[in-house]
Amino acid sequence: MADQYAQSGEDMSTGIPAIRWDEPPEGPVVVLLDQTRLPGEEVELVCTDAPALVEAIRSLAVRGAPLLGIAGAYGVALAAARGFDVDEAAVALAGARPTAVNLSVGVRRARSAYDAALARGAVGEQAAEAALAAARQLHREDAEASVRMAGHGLALLDELLPGGGHRILTHCNTGYLVSGGEGTAFAVALAAHRAGRLRRLWVDETRPLLQGARLTAYEAARNGMAYTLLTDNAAGSLFAAGEVDAVLIGADRVAADGSVANKIGSYPLAVLARYHHVPFIVVAPVTTVDAQTPEGADIEVEQRPGYEVTEIAAPSMPVTGAGGGIPVAPLGTQAYNPAFDVTPPELVTAIVTEEGVVSPVTAEALAEVCGRSRGATVG
Known part of the structure; x- marks a missing residue:
């Protein structure tokens, strides 16, 4: 209740x-x-x-x-x-x-x-x-893991991007709203901000439920960070303009081989980052690594209701849709709505955990880093 x-x-x-x-x-x-x-x-x-x-x-x-x-x-x-x-x-x-x-x-x-x-x-x-x-x-x-991930992540950014002035693109929401502390990927960006080394946080709106627009922008604003919101499909033009120094995302599951399941839209960012020679960094605690899932193809991807795509939620306006939102597609439209996509390890520059950084991302390196923690699911 x-x-x-x-x-x-x-x-x-x-x-x-x-x-x-x-x-x-x-x-x-x-x-x-x-x-x-x-x-x-x-x-x-x-x-x-x-x-x-x-x-x-x-x-x-x-x-x-x-x-x-x-x-x-x-x-x-x-x-x-x-x-x-x-x-x-x-x-x-x-x-x-x-x-x-x-x-x-x-x-x-x-x-x-x-x-x-x-x-x-x-x-x-x-x-x-x-x-x-x-x-x-x-x-x-x-909460303790969040602090340690932020430290490891900031050190990695400074190593990959000497000189500061980091322009970071992030997807979905990875701050205190997802954590016992200040988050995962967002905590790294926040650490860069506090150190005076964050030039701009680019925030993907993250369709269809807008976790970036609603939640990451909310957290960035409350922390006084320099941030700009963009539609998900504007990311390509941002890369082409040379405005992204690194991509930082979280993870909902990391397979034993280093494949990363994260909010839908993460995989296209990894492809863009590889083409434009931009580091693609995943930040997640070792509890997100699952040794019982051998590789990315074995990750069960949640399928969300179609009305999240065919309707827009607007609580202050009259609603007529089945999901309580305003319809934006013809009645009866079928929708494909996976909650996550899977990025293969070869597209991931590094996985940052509270126990250290995995780079290059291999099954052996991931198991070794996660094995340092008593709470690791890798064994």
């Missing part, structure tokens, strides 16, 4: 967190900043059970691979704390979005802690506390 109430924050450091655990008198809840309402209004979505959190994940009220892992862990803890069926909650949460591997990783972390507590003879409340402790630990680890 979910409820909503509005609230606004003064700045990024004291504003509304993307996710938090709360314990009001009515019982524990998971509270989300509803990303579907940004940038127009900052509204928190209060989830009192796992089904509400599953719906929030599917509707993209909460999104982004690292944050989905945190949400999955908190969801297991919520089910345990409220006395619901933990097995059922774990299965539903892990399957809410198939491509983002962090979601199932987070669910497993909290579920394993819960099961281990029960095996030690803990009663329900104690086992629930163990699940919550695991979720909070994952949240802390992700």
